[in-house]
Amino acid sequence: QVQLVQSGAEVKQPGASVKVSCKSSGYTFTSNYMHWVRQAPGQGLEWMGLISPSGGSTTYAQVFQGRVTMTSDTSTSTVYMDLSSLRSEDTAVYYCARDQGFSGYTLDSWGQGTLVTVSS
Amino acid sequence: QSVLTQPPSASGTPGQRVTISCSGSRYNIGSNTVNWYQQLPGTAPKILIYSNNQRPSGVPDRFSGSKSGTSASLAISGLQSEDEADYYCAAWDDSLNGLVFGGGTKLTVL
Numbered sequence: 001q002v003q004l005v006q007s008g009a010e011v012k013q014p015g016a017s018v019k020v021s022c023k024s025s026g027y028t029f030t031s032n033y034m035h036w037v038r039q040a041p042g043q044g045l046e047w048m049g050l051i052s053p054s055g056g057s058t059t060y061a062q063v064f065q066g067r068v069t070m071t072s073d074t075s076t077s078t079v080y081m082d083l084s085s086l087r088s089e090d091t092a093v094y095y096c097a098r099d100q101g102f103s104g105y106t107l108d109s110w111g112q113g114t115l116v117t118v119s120s
Numbered sequence: 121q122s123v124l125t126q127p128p129s130a131s132g133t134p135g136q137r138v139t140i141s142c143s144g145s146r147y148n149i150g151s152n153t154v155n156w157y158q159q160l161p162g163t164a165p166k167i168l169i170y171s172n173n174q175r176p177s178g179v180p181d182r183f184s185g186s187k188s189g190t191s192a193s194l195a196i197s198g199l200q201s202e203d204e205a206d207y208y209c210a211a212w213d214d215s216l217n218g219l220v221f222g223g224g225t226k227l228t229v230l
Contacts, residue, residue, distance in 0.1 A: 035219065037165075044122065045157070045165065045208055047219040061218045095164055103171045104153035105212050105219050110164040 002026040004096050004111035011117045017084040020114045022096030029077040030054035033099035035107055036070065036081045038092040046092075050099065051079055086118045123148060124209050124222035131228040137197045140225045142209035144190050148220055152212040154192040156185055159206040159224075168207070169194060196227075204229045 007021040022034065036048040049060035053072040060068055069082040079096060094114045097107035125143040132138040142154065156169040167176055169185035172192065184195045192211075196203055209222040 037221075044224040045159075045210075045221045047210075047221060049218075059217065062216060097165075100167075100170065103174070104155065105210075106155050106167060106170040107157070107165075107210075108167050108170075108176065110166070113164055 002098060002109040004098060004109055006094075006096060006111040006114045009115040009117070011119065012086050013120055014087055014118055016086050016118075017082060018086060018116050019080055019082045020094050020096075020116070022079045022081070022111050024077045024079070024098070027098075029072075030074060032101045033105075034070075034072070034079045035097045035099060035105075036068075037095045037097055037107070039095070039113075040089070040092040043092075048081070048094075050105075053077075053079060083116075086116075088118050090116065091118045092116060122223040123213060123216070123220035124211065126207075126209060126222035126225045128223065129226045129228065131230055132196075132199045133230045134199055134201065136199045137195060138199055138227065139196075140194045140207055140209075140227070142192045142194070142222050144192075144211060144220075146190060147215040148190075148211040148213040149187065149192055150190040151214055154185065154187050155210045156183075156192075156194045157208045157210065159208065161205070165208065199229055201229045203227060 035050045051070040072079045096111040098109040100106035100108040153171045157165040158168045159165040172187040173185045213220045
């Protein structure tokens with residue numbers, strides 16, 4: 001079965017960067033886009049962008065452009081999300097989610113989430 | 121302010137039918153399919169409905185989705201206590217070139 005396992009919780013100072021990983025198993029890694037979605041405490045879901053693991057092409061949400069970088073490593077079936085210039089408002093749970101691949105950007109499997117806390 | 125608009129809360133008693141609305145524009149719901157996600161407390165979201173009205177395997181047929189124009193709806197019939205969760209609609213937005221979510225609806229089973 002599809003499994004997405006994310007890296008552990010992080011605490012960062014304002015201005016720093018954070019890199020969250022998401023390791024995939026149970027399917028062909030290069031066949032499906034991977035999305036990143038975040039959720040601030042008590043808030044809704046916010047899409048950050050997606051990556052095509054096969055070629056590395058990315059699409060980022062406008063609000064994160066210039067601050068986010070998504071990469072993939074096909075040798076380990078892992079995608080990464082790097083967010084820079086962190087501020088307190090970036091405190092959130094960050095999820096990776098697999099795109100179903102055949103119907104309108106459906107996120108059919110989700111990682112367990114990684115809590116990133118930005119605090120001085 | 122979310123691009124897709126949902127009511128912040130909804131409620132019903134066990135066995136009742138509840139609907140949750142999701143309003144968008146011609147750039148998102150009006151031109152792309154709608155998905156619905158269920159998020160139980162303390163867990164990651166889970167796909168509930170895709171392509172407007174399709175249920176993934178394992179999702180009970182008590183859950184149904186529909187779309188008309190620039191709006192969509194999620195209906196839950198035979199409400200059960202375990203349906204108490206947050207529900208989010210989502211669709212691709214051609215103007216923003218990105219995926220947009222509704223603000224979420226917290227469903228309470230009274």
